[in-house]
Amino acid sequence: MAFKAFSSEWASAFKDEVNKSSVYEQAGKGWKWTVGLVVEAEPDKHFPDAKGIVMDLYDGKARDVTVGSAADAQKCDFVITAPYTRWKEVATKQLDATKGMLQGKLKLKGDLPTIVRYTKASQEMTECTTRVPVEWPDES
Amino acid sequence: MHHARARRMARRKLKSAEDERQLVEYADQEPSAFSSMLGGLIEANVKNREEKQGDFENLVARVGIFVTDIDEAVTLDFKGGKLVVHNGLKPRRTITIRADADTVMSLSNLKIGPLGLPVYVDEVGRGVAMKLLRGSLKIDGLLPNLLTLNTVTRIFSVQ
Numbered sequence: 039m040a041f042k043a044f045s046s047e048w049a050s051a052f053k054d055e056v057n058k059s060s061v062y063e064q065a066g067k068g069w070k071w072t073v074g075l076v077v078e079a080e081p082d083k084h085f086p087d088a089k090g091i092v093m094d095l096y097d098g099k100a101r102d103v104t105v106g107s108a109a110d111a112q113k114c115d116f117v118i119t120a121p122y123t124r125w126k127e128v129a130t131k132q133l134d135a136t137k138g139m140l141q142g143k144l145k146l147k148g149d150l151p152t153i154v155r156y157t158k159a160s161q162e163m164t165e166c167t168t169r170v171p172v173e174w175p176d177e178s
Numbered sequence: 179m180h181h182a183r184a185r186r187m188a189r190r191k192l193k194s195a196e197d198e199r200q201l202v203e204y205a206d207q208e209p210s211a212f213s214s215m216l217g218g219l220i221e222a223n224v225k226n227r228e229e230k231q232g233d234f235e236n237l238v239a240r241v242g243i244f245v246t247d248i249d250e251a252v253t254l255d256f257k258g259g260k261l262v263v264h265n266g267l268k269p270r271r272t273i274t275i276r277a278d279a280d281t282v283m284s285l286s287n288l289k290i291g292p293l294g295l296p297v298y299v300d301e302v303g304r305g306v307a308m309k310l311l312r313g314s315l316k317i318d319g320l321l322p323n324l325l326t327l328n329t330v331t332r333i334f335s336v337q
Contacts, residue, residue: 137248137279142211150219151336157283
C-alpha cells in the first residue's frame with residue numbers, strides 16, 4: 039500500500055521503518071536532537087503548500103515523526119530544506135542526501151560537526167525513506 | 179585571591195576574543211555549498227574543541243579537496259590561525275585529496291589516537307586505508323607532507 043507523499047500516514051510508516059532498522063539503531067546511538075525536514079511547495083508538481091516533517095529522534099530510535107507546517111520544522115535543532123522535487127529524488131534514490139548537501143541541493147542548518155559525526159545514521163535514515171511506498175502527487 | 183579572580187577574568191576576555199575572531203574567510207563572493215560546509219565544519223571544530231586550536235594556529239598549508247563523484251572542489255588555505263576557503267582548486271597546493279563524497283565524510287570521521295595520529299584500525303579507519311590502497315582515495319603530495327596531512331586530519335575530524 040502506497041502512502042500519500044508527506045502525509046501523516048506516510049510519517050507513521052516512515053517512523054516504523056526507522057524503528058525496524060538495526061543499522062539506524064546502532065548508528066544513531068547517542069543522537070538526541072530533533073530534525074526538521076522542510077518540503078518547499080511546487081504548485082506545478084501538484085504540491086501547492088510547503089510542509090514540515092518533525093522527527094523526534096533519540097538514541098537510535100524514532101520517538102515520533104509528525105507532519106505540520108514548515109515553521110514547525112524550522113524550530114528543530116537541525117533543519118534540512120529542499121523543494122518537493124529534490125525530496126522526491128532522495129526518496130526514490132536518484133539523489134544521495136550527503137551529496138545533495140555538499141552540492142547545496144539540500145540546505146542544512148544546525149551544528150555541522152554533529153551531523154557529520156552521524157553520517158551513517160543519516161544515510162540509513164534516507165534508506166528508510168526509500169523503503170516506504172509513496173504515492174507522488176505529480177504522478178497520480 | 180584577588181590575583182586568581184583577575185586571572186579568571188583575563189581568561190574569560192581571551193576566550194571571548196577567540197569567539198569573536200573570524201577564523202574562516204571565504205575568498206569567493208558566493209561560496210559554494212561545499213565551501214560553506216567545510217569552512218563551517220572547521221570553524222565549529224576549532225571554536226568548540228580546545229585541542230584543535232594549537233594545530234589551527236600553527237598550520238600553514240594549502241589543501242585541495244576534490245570530490246570525484248559530484249565534481250566539487252575547494253581549496254583550504256590555512257594561514258596560521260586563519261583559514262581562507264576558495265571555491266575550486268587553486269594553484270600551489272601542498273596536498274590535494276581526491277575522493278568520493280562518502281570517503282570525504284569518512285575522513286572527517288577518523289578518530290584521533292595517541293600521539294595525535296589518525297586511527298586506521300577501527301571500521302572507519304580501515305575503510306579509509308583500503309580506499310587509499312585501492313586508489314579510490316588519492317592524496318597528491320602525501321609522502322613529503324605526511325605531518326601536514328595528520329594536522330589537517332586532526333583539525334577536520336569531528337570525532
